[in-house]
Amino acid sequence: MSSSSSSSLPALTSLLQQSHIDDHDQILKAANTALKHSKADLDAQRIKIVALLKLDRFDDAIHAFNGGGDKLKERARLEYAYTLYKTGKPSEAAELAQHGDDRGYKHVAAQASYRTEDFRRAAELYQQLVAQPEDDAEADLRINSGAVDAQLEWAGQGDLVLKKKPGRQDLEAYETAYNAACGSIARGELGQGEVLLKRARDLCNALEDLGEEEKRAELLPIGVQQVYVLARQGRREQAEEMAREVGLEGIADASTRHIAQVNRIAASGAAGNPFMAQRLLAKGIRASEPDHPFRFQTSILDQNKYAIDLKSLKFSGTAESTAEILVKRQSPNLDAYYNSLSVINAAAYAKARTGKEALKHILPLLERRPNDVGSILTIVQLYVLTGNSASAINLLESFFGRLEKLSSAAEADMRFAPGLVGAMVSLYHNAGRRAPARRILANAAQHWRRRKAAERPSGAVHLLKAAGSALLDSPEPEHQHLATEIFSALHKEDDSDRYAAAGLLAASPSSAAPSSLTASLQPIDRLLSTLDTDALESTGIAQPASTTAVNTRKRPASDEQQTKPTKPKRIRTSRLPKDYDPSKVPDPERWLPLRDRSTYRPKGGKKGKAARQALLSQGSAPTAGGESEGSRPGTPGGAGAEVVKGKVPLGKGGGKRKGKR
Known part of the structure; x- marks a missing residue:
């Protein structure tokens, strides 16, 4: 290469850097022309990579970095980190972006952390960027912060979300309204999520600077979420109608298309x-890499698959x-x-x-x-x-x-x-x-x-x-x-x-409680202003049920209840004997066995005679009351004493006699 051509390369790269060309294709052509004269020109290589990134040609950008070597990666570290993020390597992009202090590095690190589901780190970075917005678009920061808050709610880290209720600014753009709706849905607030989704849809339809195809692309994720909310609320007919309206053909995002298909199946009769x-x-x-669902979505999709397998x-x-x-x-x-x-x-x-x-x-x-x-x-x-x-x-x-x-x-x-x-x-x-x-x-x-x-x-x-x-x-x-x-x-x-x-x-x-504690709490007078203490005292206060003992504190009966006669307890006829006569007094000995009652009379014959002899033994002589010989004597010891029954002695003549031979 001649000395004249080599000396013209710095001037060419300087011209590219100072150019006001808005067409990135022209910038890319100029950079390629410069690189034909000197492939090692780092400035021309960097300008080429920036033009490729502006044109969303990320695969060509990563190929250019690999061809340029480590010197180009070190010179264009920020661009290299962003290229890694866009080509499906967010972990490497986040690690590389940590070594820079500029706002551009924080933006790349926040987006890469979001993609790797390190939502805590992403939230910290966006809080730093929002605290000092500088030249950044405030609306973009609000949109990204809202997306991170929604993901924190989905990931079970809702305690890290600083703003739970959407503000007025969140309702001015469809992106922020959609993110606020996702946060509400993640918290289980389906009613509020439905209202915010309708707000996001109306705001998107009202935009005049978007074409019909662009509006349809932006409305697709909103419609998918609406199908989910309607299905969760049990409104299957509306969910199925919304699923047909959303469709699956126009969804370019593979993960969103698969989720829309799952929601459509859940809302239809195929479930x-x-x-x-x-x-x-x-x-x-399964969706293709790098366009894959988040982990909480993958977990739910796997559970759906296994649930269908079990059914x-x-x-x-x-x-x-x-x-x-x-x-x-x-x-x-x-x-x-x-x-x-x-x-x-x-x-x-x-x-x-x-x-x-x-x-x-x-x-x-x-x-x-x-x-x-x-x-x-x-x-x-x-x-x-x-x-x-x-x-x-x-x-x-x-x-x-x-x-x-x-x-x-x-x-x-x-x-x-x-x-x-x-x-x-x-x-x-x-x-x-x-x-x-x-x-x-x-x-x-x-x-x-x-x-x-x-x-x-x-x-x-x-x-x-x-x-x-x-x-x-x-x-x-x-x-x-x-x-x-x-x-x-x-x-x-x-x-x-x-x-x-x-x-x-x-x-x-x-005495030791600081006054600042009471200042942050509502006054007792305000808390008790709606309570009627007289009504509580007159009706009585319910006592909590005890798990170890029966609560013996009962409200006393009123005078009217005390003077009111009580109704006799009604006995079911099925529990009464057949010969029951309500005019007769029941026998007090009806609970005793038949042999222990005073009216018991043994039958005649040898067994009856032996029983009478047993009753007359050991002090069982007739009493002074004039009871007959065959009557049963009174039980010794009075009421409640134990009754002892003895064995009846059998004589020698009780057996069967043998005949003479």
Whole structure:
């Protein structure tokens, strides 16, 4: 290459950098022309990659990076991270974006964390970007933040969501309204989710800068969610009509298309025919990479598949396929996906049986997987449904005992997992065992208080509140002191939490309670303003039912009830004897055996004579009352004395005589 051509390359790359050409194809052509003279020009290579990214040619961009080598990847690190994200490698993109401090790196890291389902990290990054928006589009940040909040709700980490109720700005664009609707649906607020979905649809239809094809592409996910909400509400006819309106042909996204197909099957009559539903689902059971559903969606889709298999009586195949997955996973673990597979595996072994019959088939599974949380909770549930709460308590207590013997931190976290502790406390409360319930809550609270707020699981805050409330009623001073420490720590972490403030106020002495606690709570006068104390006193206050003893405190009867004559108890005629005469007084000795009554007269003959001789023996002579010889004497000792019957002696002549030979 001549010196004149090499000297013109910097000028060409400078011209490309300063150009105001809006057509990215022209920029790409200019960059390719420059690279023909010098393939090693990093500036020209970077300009080419930016043009390819602008044109959404991500596969060509990653090919250009691989051809440019490590120097190009280091020079265009941000572009390389974004290219990795768009070509289905979000984990590598997130790791690479962590090494940069610019806002562009934070954007890429947030999007990559969202795709890898690290929603906690994505939420932190977007909070940093929203705090200092600078030149970023505020609407885009609001849309992305709303999407992350919705995913946090779906992933069971709703406690990290700072804004639960949509604001006015969220209702001004269809993207933010759709994200707010998804968050409401994830929380189970189906009514509000339906309203927000209709709002998002109306806003999208009202846009004038979108063509009909673009509107249809944006309305497809909204329609899919509407089908889901209508099906969950039991409005199957409307759900089926909406599913036909949405259609499947125009959905380009593979995962969205498969989810739409599943919702359509669930809303239609095919759901009642498991064989037909299985055939329809088999057409697109897996979406292609990198366009794959999130994990919570994959879990639900797998559960749908296994549920249809069970309804199709494929018990052996379902048991084998789920067991193969469970064996590869180390137990015990608290992963919801694998625990749901354990439940399905137990249902397959039970062959759709319930109650005690199902327990006979599921209990042997504990010998193979004694620490399988899903199987243990399934058996506990069956014990409770069959009225055998004692066995359910023993099963969970033995499982906690095995975890206690393991000294690792993971087993300790599992032992005091909020869900397992809640199940154990619920069983104790149903059995009326308050002391062990408080003890396990106290141990769990002590365990999680040693961790920072960011290191605790999502339900640890609710567990600490429940523990503090239960320990306040404990008669032990150490429990009351622990309750004070729990509510004090919770109030320090979040001074706007009214529950923590009320708990700290209840745990603190009245003289030592700070005035700031009462300021955050509603005044007592306002709480009691709608109560009628006179009406409560006149009608009586209901007493709570006791599980250990019968509540003896009853409301006294009124004067009118005391003076009102009581009706005689009516006796059913079926319980009366046939010869019953209401005018006659019943025999007081009717409950005694016939031989023990005073009116008893033995029959004549030899047996009767022997009986009379027995009655006259040992002081049984006729009394002064003039009773005859054959009458029965009075019972010695009076009423209530024990009657002793003696054997009748037989004489020698009682036997049959032999004839003379």
